[in-house]
Amino acid sequence: MPIRSVMTRLALCMLALPAAAGAAAAQPGAALVRTWCSGCHHEAKPGHFERISVIRKTPEGWVMTLFRMRQVHHLVLTDEVHDALVRYLADTQGLAPSEAAPARFALERRPNAQDLDLGPELGVMCGRCHSLARVALQRRDSDEWLKHMHFHVGQFSTLEYQASGRDRPWWQIASTQLPPELGKRFPFTTTAWSDWQKQPKRELAGRWIVVGHVPGGRDFYGTADITREAGGDYRARYALNEAGGAAIAGESHAIVYTGYEWRGRAALGGRAVREIFAANEDGSRIAGRWFDPEHSELGGEWTAIRADGAPQLLAVLPQALRAGTSGRVVVVGSGLGALDDAGFGAGVSATVVRREANLFEADVVVAADAVPGARALRAGAAAGQLIVFRQIDELEVRPAYGIARLGGGKLAPVAAQFEAIAATRLPGGALLSLGPVAAEWSTVSFDEEARRTSDDKYAGQMDPTGRFLPAVAGPNPTREYSGDNVGNLAVLASVKDGERTVDARSHLVVTVQRWVNPPIY
Amino acid sequence: MVRPSRIAALLLAAALAGGVTAAAAGDLILTGAKPDRLFVIDAASRSVKSEFRIAGANGQVGTIVPSPDGRIAYVLVNRMESIVGIDLADGHAMFRADLSTPGERVKALFAFTVTPDGKELIAYEVPTKLLPSEYQVEEPRFAVFKTSGGLKAKAVRQYPAQRRLHMLLMRPSGKSFYALGFDLYEYDVQTGKLLGTRGIQKWQLPAHSQPDLLAFWPVTEPSGVFTSPLYSEAQQGAAAAPMTALMSLDVASGALDYRDFEPLSALIFSTVLSPDRKTAYGVYSTLTKVDVEGRKLAARVPLDHTFYSVNVASDGQEIYIGGAMCDVGFYDAASLEKRAMLKLPGCADQSVASLRVIRTH
Known part of the structure; x- marks a missing residue:
C-alpha cells in the first residue's frame, strides 16, 4: 500500500467519530460496524471489513477486542454502541456450541481449572502468557492468524525477550509455523458453525427447574421463570431454596448471544451475581457457572431443565444418608411420576410429605442394618439414586x-x-x-x-x-x-x-x- | 528542568550514618526512576547532587549511557521510543531522538551506545509499521545519530540488525561495537557490517545446555569488562544440575569468557567486575561476591529487598546497588557490610534503570 494512502487512512481513523451517536445503537449490525469501525477497518466489499469479518469469537472475545480498541486505539464508543456491536458480532461471528465446549471453563472463569493441552509448542509459544482456552475460543484462517502474530509483537514488544520466549527464535516460529497450525486447528470456516447458523434458535422462555451448588456451602434447588422482554433480552425470576435451609429469591436480566450463550446479571438473595451459562443445542438445558462479579473465584454450579420437559430426575438432596438415621430428602426434576418408595430398596422407607409438579419432599428412614450402596430411586419414568452409607472411609x-x-x-x-x-x-x-x-x-x-x-x-x-x-x-x-x-x-x-x-x-x-x-x- | 536537591539533602541522615569513605570520593552515580527522573548521586557524601526531570519521559526511565567525557547522560525514555541527552551540569536536554514516526512505532529495546569521541549515538531499533487495521512487524536495524543533532535528531545512517538484541557495548577503538542477543555480534560502526558472531546460545561449553542470558545494564566503567550472570544446566553423569556462570567480555581486547561459579542457589539479575578484575559482584535479593580467578562463590549476604543493578566504586572499595525500588545502597566490597542506604526523593521505583558511575577525579 502506498505510504500516502496509509497516511490518509490513518487520518480517517482519527476522524471516525459519527455525529449522531445517540441513535447509532438502533442501527442494524453491519451498519454499526460500518459507522464505528470502517474508519480503520476498510470495507473492502459490501459488508466485509478488514480484520473484523474474518474472525469469529465468543461474546467475551469481542468484549476484549473492543476494550483494546478503546484503550489502545482511543476509539470513543458509548456503552450502548459497544453492547450493540458485541451482540451483532457474537451473533454473526461467534462460535458454535460444540466449538466453545472444550474451553467453556475459561468463559465460566473457573478457578484452578486445568488449561487445554494443545501440545508443547503452543503450550510455550502461547500458553506461557495466556490460557490456551483463549486461543481455542477464536477462529481465523492462517493468513489472519499471521496478522495476529504481527499484532502480538507490535503490541507487546518485550515478548521476544521474556522467559520461554528468548530461548527460541520466537518471531520466526510465530510467523512461519504457528499460522498454518492454528489455521488448521481453529479455522474460520467450519461445518459446526455453518450448521449452527442454519439451525433455528431455541426460545428459552418458560418455567425451568434449577439445581446448583455453592462450593463450601450448600446445594440449592428451585424454579426459574424466564420471560422474553420486548427488546429480545430475557428476564428470569428465581424462587430457590438452600437444601435444608432458607429460601432465596432473585431476578436476572440476561442477553443470549449466538443463540445459546446466556450472560446474566442477577440479584440473588440481595447479592449481585454474574451468570455465564449456555443452553444446549436443543434448548432443553441451561448450564454453567455463576459468581460474584468482584470475585469470580467465588461462585458455583448451575443447571436448569425445562419444567415441562421429558422425565428427568435432576437432583436428590442430600445425595447420601447414613444407616440408622432419618432425614428429609428433596427430589427435583421434570416429568416426575409417583415417587416409588420401593425403589429405595430394603431397609429404607420414605413418606412423601410434599408433592409438587417438579418436586417431592420425603421423610426417609434408613434402618441401622440397611445394606450400604446406591439405591435406585424412581419417580415415574424419572430415575436417580440415593446413597446409603455406614461411615466415611x-x-x-x-x-x-x-x-x-x-x-x-x-x-x-x-x-x-x-x-x-x-x-x-x-x-x-x-x-x-x-x-x-x-x-x-x-x-x-x-x-x-x-x-x-x-x-x-x-x-x-x-x-x-x-x-x-x-x-x-x-x-x-x-x-x-x-x-x-x-x-x-x-x-x-x-x-x-x-x-x-x-x-x-x-x-x-x-x-x-x-x-x-x-x-x- | 533543574531541581536543586535541597530536600534530598535533608533525607540523608540515615545514609550518612554509614560514614564517608575517602575511597569513593569523586564518584558520581547516575540512576533513573519513574516517572521521569534522573538522579546524580555524590557517592562520597551519599547525597543526591541533582534531581532532573526529563520532559516527555512518558512514565519510564531505562537504560542510561554516560557520554565518554561524563558530562552528558543519554537516557532511554518514552516506552523505549526516545533517547534524551541530559546535560549533567544543569539538567537541560541537549539531545533528543524520537524514534517513532506517525506510521511506524520504533522501540530501542533497551539497547544503545555512544562512540568514544562522543559524537555519535547508535540505537537498536525494533520497528512496527502501523497500518490502519493491522501491525506489521519489520526487521530490526541500527540507527546512527549525531549527538550534535539537537532535540529533533534524525538518523544519519541505518543498517540491518539481528532480532532480539538487548544491549550494545561500544569498543574503545570506536570502530566497532558489540551487540548481545541470541549470540554476541560485532558490527562496524561506519558500515554496519557484521564483523563476527560468537556464541551465547551457541556457546561451546562442554556438557552444558543452551544458556539463558538477559541483561539490560551496560556497565563496563569499573574495569573495561562487561559481565553478566548466565544460567544453564550442566550434565553431571546422568543428572543435569542448574549452574550459575559468569560471562565476561573485555570490550577492548574482545576476550570472551564463561565460567560456572556455583550450582544455582540464588537468582542474580546483574553483575559488575571490580577494577582489578579479580572479583565480581551480583545482585537480586542477595549481594553475591564471586572469586573470578578461583571460579567460586566467595560470599553472599541477604539484602533488605530486591535490587536489580550493581556497580562498583572507581577504586573498587565500595559496591553500589540500585534498581527495582527507591533505594541506592552502599556496601563494603571486602566484607559486604552495608555502609549506607540512600532513599531517593519521592521514593519512586528505579525499575530497570541503569546504575552508572562517572569518575570525576
Missing part, C-alpha cells in the same frame, strides 16, 4: 492444587475455595462418593523451605467453610528480603465421623497479584 480435598492471590490496594485478593469430598467403602471394596461434607480446615507450611520462611504465618488463613483468605500484598519488612506474603501451603481437612477422624490434604500456592484480568485469561 476416605476424604479428598478439592482442588488438589489451588491458587490464591494476595490483594489489597488496587486489586482485590483472590481467595481459594476448597471442599472436602467424602467417600464410603462398599463391602466389595469399591469407593462410593458421598459428595461434599463439612470439615475442620487448617493450613500448614507445605515443605521444609516453606517452614523455614514461616509461610503459614504470613500467607493468610482458612475460614470455617474451606475458603482461604489471602493476606495483604506488598513488601513485608518482617520477612526475608522484605518478601511478599506469598506462601506454599498444605490445606488440611478433618472430618469427625463418630469416634473416628478422617483427614485429607491438598496443596495451595498463595502468590502475587495478577494485574491483567481480562474476561478470558
Whole structure:
C-alpha cells in the first residue's frame, strides 16, 4: 500500500467519530460496524471489513477486542454502541456450541481449572502468557492468524525477550509455523458453525427447574421463570431454596448471544451475581457457572431443565444418608411420576410429605442394618439414586492444587475455595462418593523451605467453610528480603465421623497479584 | 528542568550514618526512576547532587549511557521510543531522538551506545509499521545519530540488525561495537557490517545446555569488562544440575569468557567486575561476591529487598546497588557490610534503570 494512502487512512481513523451517536445503537449490525469501525477497518466489499469479518469469537472475545480498541486505539464508543456491536458480532461471528465446549471453563472463569493441552509448542509459544482456552475460543484462517502474530509483537514488544520466549527464535516460529497450525486447528470456516447458523434458535422462555451448588456451602434447588422482554433480552425470576435451609429469591436480566450463550446479571438473595451459562443445542438445558462479579473465584454450579420437559430426575438432596438415621430428602426434576418408595430398596422407607409438579419432599428412614450402596430411586419414568452409607472411609480435598492471590490496594485478593469430598467403602471394596461434607480446615507450611520462611504465618488463613483468605500484598519488612506474603501451603481437612477422624490434604500456592484480568485469561 | 536537591539533602541522615569513605570520593552515580527522573548521586557524601526531570519521559526511565567525557547522560525514555541527552551540569536536554514516526512505532529495546569521541549515538531499533487495521512487524536495524543533532535528531545512517538484541557495548577503538542477543555480534560502526558472531546460545561449553542470558545494564566503567550472570544446566553423569556462570567480555581486547561459579542457589539479575578484575559482584535479593580467578562463590549476604543493578566504586572499595525500588545502597566490597542506604526523593521505583558511575577525579 502506498505510504500516502496509509497516511490518509490513518487520518480517517482519527476522524471516525459519527455525529449522531445517540441513535447509532438502533442501527442494524453491519451498519454499526460500518459507522464505528470502517474508519480503520476498510470495507473492502459490501459488508466485509478488514480484520473484523474474518474472525469469529465468543461474546467475551469481542468484549476484549473492543476494550483494546478503546484503550489502545482511543476509539470513543458509548456503552450502548459497544453492547450493540458485541451482540451483532457474537451473533454473526461467534462460535458454535460444540466449538466453545472444550474451553467453556475459561468463559465460566473457573478457578484452578486445568488449561487445554494443545501440545508443547503452543503450550510455550502461547500458553506461557495466556490460557490456551483463549486461543481455542477464536477462529481465523492462517493468513489472519499471521496478522495476529504481527499484532502480538507490535503490541507487546518485550515478548521476544521474556522467559520461554528468548530461548527460541520466537518471531520466526510465530510467523512461519504457528499460522498454518492454528489455521488448521481453529479455522474460520467450519461445518459446526455453518450448521449452527442454519439451525433455528431455541426460545428459552418458560418455567425451568434449577439445581446448583455453592462450593463450601450448600446445594440449592428451585424454579426459574424466564420471560422474553420486548427488546429480545430475557428476564428470569428465581424462587430457590438452600437444601435444608432458607429460601432465596432473585431476578436476572440476561442477553443470549449466538443463540445459546446466556450472560446474566442477577440479584440473588440481595447479592449481585454474574451468570455465564449456555443452553444446549436443543434448548432443553441451561448450564454453567455463576459468581460474584468482584470475585469470580467465588461462585458455583448451575443447571436448569425445562419444567415441562421429558422425565428427568435432576437432583436428590442430600445425595447420601447414613444407616440408622432419618432425614428429609428433596427430589427435583421434570416429568416426575409417583415417587416409588420401593425403589429405595430394603431397609429404607420414605413418606412423601410434599408433592409438587417438579418436586417431592420425603421423610426417609434408613434402618441401622440397611445394606450400604446406591439405591435406585424412581419417580415415574424419572430415575436417580440415593446413597446409603455406614461411615466415611476416605476424604479428598478439592482442588488438589489451588491458587490464591494476595490483594489489597488496587486489586482485590483472590481467595481459594476448597471442599472436602467424602467417600464410603462398599463391602466389595469399591469407593462410593458421598459428595461434599463439612470439615475442620487448617493450613500448614507445605515443605521444609516453606517452614523455614514461616509461610503459614504470613500467607493468610482458612475460614470455617474451606475458603482461604489471602493476606495483604506488598513488601513485608518482617520477612526475608522484605518478601511478599506469598506462601506454599498444605490445606488440611478433618472430618469427625463418630469416634473416628478422617483427614485429607491438598496443596495451595498463595502468590502475587495478577494485574491483567481480562474476561478470558 | 533543574531541581536543586535541597530536600534530598535533608533525607540523608540515615545514609550518612554509614560514614564517608575517602575511597569513593569523586564518584558520581547516575540512576533513573519513574516517572521521569534522573538522579546524580555524590557517592562520597551519599547525597543526591541533582534531581532532573526529563520532559516527555512518558512514565519510564531505562537504560542510561554516560557520554565518554561524563558530562552528558543519554537516557532511554518514552516506552523505549526516545533517547534524551541530559546535560549533567544543569539538567537541560541537549539531545533528543524520537524514534517513532506517525506510521511506524520504533522501540530501542533497551539497547544503545555512544562512540568514544562522543559524537555519535547508535540505537537498536525494533520497528512496527502501523497500518490502519493491522501491525506489521519489520526487521530490526541500527540507527546512527549525531549527538550534535539537537532535540529533533534524525538518523544519519541505518543498517540491518539481528532480532532480539538487548544491549550494545561500544569498543574503545570506536570502530566497532558489540551487540548481545541470541549470540554476541560485532558490527562496524561506519558500515554496519557484521564483523563476527560468537556464541551465547551457541556457546561451546562442554556438557552444558543452551544458556539463558538477559541483561539490560551496560556497565563496563569499573574495569573495561562487561559481565553478566548466565544460567544453564550442566550434565553431571546422568543428572543435569542448574549452574550459575559468569560471562565476561573485555570490550577492548574482545576476550570472551564463561565460567560456572556455583550450582544455582540464588537468582542474580546483574553483575559488575571490580577494577582489578579479580572479583565480581551480583545482585537480586542477595549481594553475591564471586572469586573470578578461583571460579567460586566467595560470599553472599541477604539484602533488605530486591535490587536489580550493581556497580562498583572507581577504586573498587565500595559496591553500589540500585534498581527495582527507591533505594541506592552502599556496601563494603571486602566484607559486604552495608555502609549506607540512600532513599531517593519521592521514593519512586528505579525499575530497570541503569546504575552508572562517572569518575570525576
